[in-house]
Amino acid sequence: MNFEQLSMLAPEFTMLVGGCLALLVGATSASQRAQLVSPLAFITIVAALLMTLSLGTPESAQVIPGLWLSSLTFYVRCVALVVGAIIVLVNWHQPTASERGEYMALILFSLLGVLLTASSNDLIVLFFSIELVSIPTYVLIGLSREDSRASESAVKYFFLGALSAAILAYGMSFLYGAAGTTLLQTSGDGASIAAWASHGVMSGTAIVGLLLILAGLAFKVAAVPLHVYVGDVYEGAASPITGLLGFVPKLAGFVALIQIFSACQWDVPDAAYWAIWAMAAATMTVGNVVALLQTNVKRMLAYSSVAHTGYMLVALLVGPMAGHGPMHNGVAALLFYIAVYGAMNLGLFAVLSAFARRGKPIETLDDLAGLATVSPLIGLATAVCSFSLMGLPPTAGFVGKLYVFSSAFSLGAEHAFQKPLIILAVIGVVNSAIGAAYYLRIVASVYIRESDESPTPVAGHPVRWGIALCSIPLLVLFVWPVGLLDTARQASVPTNAPVHSVKVVEASGITSAPNTTPPVLLNEMPFAAASRD
């Protein structure tokens, strides 16, 4: 490892240093110094983002055996840092000044975890990265407000999170046992999970390992049956931090899933494939159906977040290379969707945190009534975010859903899972329609319903900017999705290693594999039909 390689990790180092500085500044008792913490955190993230952009899409590069930078790293860094900056804006005045140092530092560390997840090339590094994402969130929930419910949900989240971490580590141990290495990919002929997966059929041990890893990560992304915590935890945490909870662990979880699956060459045994299929269907349905019943907006959005996990699982199941059609890359669709989801979800939570009714934070649909008359622009932003979550034009949510579901429709007839995936997409479309019902209730509350006591704005300028930065891009991305989508496509294909994973030659659209991997394998991949002509 030399300095040049190390400099590629500049964004991560920046986040680390920024987090430590925030801790230090926050520790000094003077309250006017605590006012510096939020700007410091914001500047840190912006600096990390600028470094990411100046580093550009790295040629797949190994920094140390456990860390490998790729186009996926670049994409995830950009998305996490952009949304992270908005998260800091939304949390600008959270919580009381004396705790703000820790609070902001934890947000930065959690984001750092996401960045590391995207570049980890080793099961152990991956595990630590994921936990680096999760552990700060447990504390953040507890810090977020002076309320016994916050403490309760922090404790619940912690214990269940610990359980899921155990399951994840257990699963990784099985995979290690089967593959004999924890390294995901290597550039040479060395041992790695990718090399192992490309040579043989998966054993029972490996399948158990994969399923347990899937379950452990399902907790992070809030997929059925490991979604049970979301309602209580989202409700207990303060709205600004709920915006983080809905996005950051989900991004980390999906990136980790992409890392693991791509190391396994997207070659998953049929039984496991069906398990994910059932999981996706159940996640969409349960999330939407339960959300329908909620009157508490935060609980509603909690279950909506479960439903959106279901849509993203559909795209994950399609894999990076399906058949023909306008959008034939499930992983690109997923990466696009999760970025859009981050903005629209955070936007709604930012709106919730920008108002109070009768001196209390907004909790229920009733509390939102009459918001549009109080603040027309924020009302409009609420509508934009809600329509985007519904997947209606002219918002990015529509484009995202279009990509996700059309990727499921685009598999060729030679693909064994063509029909099941189409059924899954149909289930997803039906679910989108169910979902529209409760998102419309939010819009109706904001615009149509009258209230004896309208919500009063409590937010400062940073939160307002946060809302604007969430909702305006949703409209822009509808009109011009290509920029983000192209980056997502690049990120989706050669995840880590240049040698063992499949490369897609963009210009000709021909799939080719390097010599070390038998080309025959491409045709045998049930996860992804290789033909792309």
Added chain:
Amino acid sequence: MSIETLKLCGIIILLAPLAAAVVAGALGTRVLKSQTHWVTILGVGSAFTCSCLVFNQVVGAPAGESMATIPIYDWIPNATASMFRVELLIDPLTSLMLLVVTGVALLVVIYSRDYMRDHGQPERGYERFFAFLALFVFSMCALVLGGNFILLYLGWEAVGLCSYLLIGFYYDRPTAAAAAKKAFLVNRVGDFGFGLGILLIYLTFGSLEYTAVFDMVSRGVDAAGNTVPSSTITTIALLLLCGACGKSAQLPLHVWLPDAMEGPSPVSALIHAATMVTAGIYMIARCGAIFSASATAMTVVAVIGAVTALFAATIALVQTDMKRILAYSTISQLGYMVLGAGVYAADSAVFHLFTHAFFKALLFLGAGSVMHAMGGIIDLRQFGGLRRVLPWTFRTFVIGSLALAGFPLFSGFFSKDEIIHHALTASPVLGVMALVTAALTAFYTFRMVFLAFWGRERIPEGVHAHESGGWMLAPLMILSVGAVFAGYLGVHAVGGGFHEFLAPVFEHTFAAHRHVTHVAGVEPTLWDEYGLMVVSGAIAILAIALAYVLYVPQRWFPALVKASAVRTHRTLWNKYYVDELYDAGLVSPARRAGRVCVGLDDYLIDGLVWLATAIPRGLGYSARVLQSGFLQGYGVSMVAGIAIIMMFVFWS
């Protein structure tokens, strides 16, 4: 200027008004307030400047290179269908339309600065007005710049939305709200057909790109090389015509335009006279390949145009609301343009569109100036003799009226004469209808002028009449220059090259077929043409003279006519009872059906929905039992879930 510069200009034309709309909408109420008009002037002004550059480029382009399709970006990359591409088409027709749209819009925005003020104070919704106006300019530019049917449709719907928003600008006035709704609904009827037409194009040709589709249509084959039956082409053309009838207020969908005058006068001038309503004519001209490939469709187009022109002109004879007279006159003039396109003279139709934009915008703005001075009253029975009260409004209004009436050597004279000429050559019946309409037009226009400006000075009580200020008069003067001279651009004798400029657009479509229809007959001689000019000029002068005789010296005549032809007068006054007919035939039944549906909805459907949602709700409640809030319960259910997955995987 390279293609890159052209592309940049196109993007600026689109984005500058859009940005102005966003800024005016977002910052108008708080920051800009009574200065909001500057944002819109800036946005539309930049669009106008770029339109001039584009126009200049197209004029200067060497022969055969005046058309360019400029892709901007792919909406979905690597898409198989070209419908997902955002692309601009720049050709003589587009560049001309852009010039008209942005030019008139700029003048109207400047005019509105004073018009939308009451005693110097901005009206309520001042910033909203300018935001919508800028949004309209964006939509209209998108409509004319779009390089495929998707963008055309998007622009088409967006201008409809802006029209709706601006007609209903005074939304607390019930008549304005009703008019906005009516305009929107009537346009839905047309747009439904239009949408179906576009779908049929896609189903038939597998593409929505202008160049690709028109190329296939002209060769009579689809993408796979199979012959397309002519009945399909006719169906497509008629469906597209539906859209044109709605947007350009042709029979039987004309009913919305007179009511649309509830909007502020600048809106009437810009949207409902000069630009948006001409979108139908633009579309027919643009789709010339499709229309001219079907003789049946062309006949329908011509007949609808001629009938509408005559029909609307007769109604205008008896109306007393100045803006409504102008609205019917607009319908009638649009009828001329449609007629022109229908007799394979699309270049003449576009020429009339061009001159009409000047004088009709001028007339509406003039009427607005009168209305402004009369304190919102526009009924000709309540005022008169304003010649000295509003000297400049009077002068410009008369210029506009002369142009509209087809008074010799004014712009409307040349363009209308061309259409009449082509109509006469195509079919004597259509030609005579067009000539009669011309006479009626001159008569009702000057009836209005004489009633408003001549005779004894009458001003409604309590109104302090005053001439408008410079912000309003300057656009009137600029437009009146156009109203006088725009026509000469189409006259060869003085070096006007309008038709040569447009020729590349129509040479393979309308023009090609026009020559075919002329093979049987004899090419019209110069004498035919000038003879007609003399005739139509004489008709206009006679009609104006008749109006003078009847309305200026003594005003016993209108009462006499009203008494002697009660029934005719009443029919015309009630606009042939079309609204009542629609009300009895469509609206009332629909409303009754609606009531039945509401009943069904409340009891039957809601019951079914309740039943249908009972299942998820039941599921939800049972799931809620699991959500007891106990940590142990959550942990157990998670582990149980994993166990079930494991069993599922290893058992199967």
